[in-house]
Amino acid sequence: MSSAIAFEHVTHRYPHAVAVDDVSLRVEPGETVALIGPSGCGKSTLLKLAAGLVRPQQGSVFVTDRALAPDNLLEIRHRIGYVIQSGGLFPHLSAVDNVTLAARFLKRERQWIATRVSELAELVQLPLDALDRFPNNLSGGQRQRVSLMRALMLDPAVLLLDEPLGALDPMVRHGLQEDLRRLFQRLRKSVLLVTHDMAEAAFFSQHIVLMREGKIVQRGSYRDLIDAPAEQFVSDFVKAQRGLHTEALDA
Numbered sequence: 353m354s355s356a357i358a359f360e361h362v363t364h365r366y367p368h369a370v371a372v373d374d375v376s377l378r379v380e381p382g383e384t385v386a387l388i389g390p391s392g393c394g395k396s397t398l399l400k401l402a403a404g405l406v407r408p409q410q411g412s413v414f415v416t417d418r419a420l421a422p423d424n425l426l427e428i429r430h431r432i433g434y435v436i437q438s439g440g441l442f443p444h445l446s447a448v449d450n451v452t453l454a455a456r457f458l459k460r461e462r463q464w465i466a467t468r469v470s471e472l473a474e475l476v477q478l479p480l481d482a483l484d485r486f487p488n489n490l491s492g493g494q495r496q497r498v499s500l501m502r503a504l505m506l507d508p509a510v511l512l513l514d515e516p517l518g519a520l521d522p523m524v525r526h527g528l529q530e531d532l533r534r535l536f537q538r539l540r541k542s543v544l545l546v547t548h549d550m551a552e553a554a555f556f557s558q559h560i561v562l563m564r565e566g567k568i569v570q571r572g573s574y575r576d577l578i579d580a581p582a583e584q585f586v587s588d589f590v591k592a593q594r595g596l597h598t599e600a601l602d603a
């Protein structure tokens with residue numbers, strides 16, 4: 353496999369906005385790439401393109417080297433785990449039923465499913481009693497752990513994470529950041545992660561991709577963005593983020 357995810361000259365327009373504008377980007381196997389940029393710059397749309405939830409008007413999207421097309425979308429989706437900020441769990445299903453939905457649909461063996469659920473609960477450190485609860489009866493952090501279990505259930509090659517920790521309070525977020533990074537390293541998945549937070553992007557990855565108005569402005573490590581900004585916008589963005597973290601302390 354040469355690339356886990358590849359965008360080649362991808363453009364996607366909504367009726368009133370060009371959300372993604374001629375983007376080319378690769379995520380290599382086992383690599384974590386962090387997508388960052390101001391609100392509305394096209395990060396979530398890029399993830400939706402990789403998940404096949406929206407189709408590009410121009411260009412191609414490849415997952416594990418296969419171009420996404422209407423006739424292979426379902427098959428390729430099983431190679432993708434997708435987690436969104438709110439978790440996206442079905443509220444009327446228990447945690448375990450959410451986790452196992454796709455596996456049951458694919459008629460995986462009951463024993464295989466049970467074994468996989470306990471492996472994953474251990475991996476994401478979810479207490480077993482939480483599995484029988486409905487999403488509304490779980491904490492935000494537990495809901496994201498369940499979402500992650502669901503995303504990992506079919507052992508996908510690729511993980512798409514859209515602000516998976518964005519809705520959590522700082523302590524829970526910090527703990528989950530540590531757990532997630534350990535998990536990525538252990539599983540060696542290819543991960544495309546969206547975050548608003550530069551510190552989080554730098555924590556997860558040496559490969560940060562900064563977007564603005566649908567385009568990639570710069571890619572590199574946090575140090576690259578500071579030491580060799582491609583344009584003034586990069587410095588302004590980094591500075592604004594630093595401001596966010598320090599201004600309150602200075603006040």
Ligand SMILES: Nc1ncnc2c1ncn2[C@@H]1O[C@H](COP(=O)(O)OP(=O)(O)OP(=O)(O)O)[C@@H](O)[C@H]1O
Pocket residue numbers: 366367368369370371389390391392393394395396397398
């Ligand atoms: N379903 C939609 N219909 C119409 N326009 C949309 C739709 N989804 C997104 N857009 C527009 O496309 C652009 C990119 O949106 P997108 O959600 O990809 O950005 P984002 O960087 O993920 O933003 P945020 O950080 O706020 O989540 C924005 O101008 C947005 O208003």
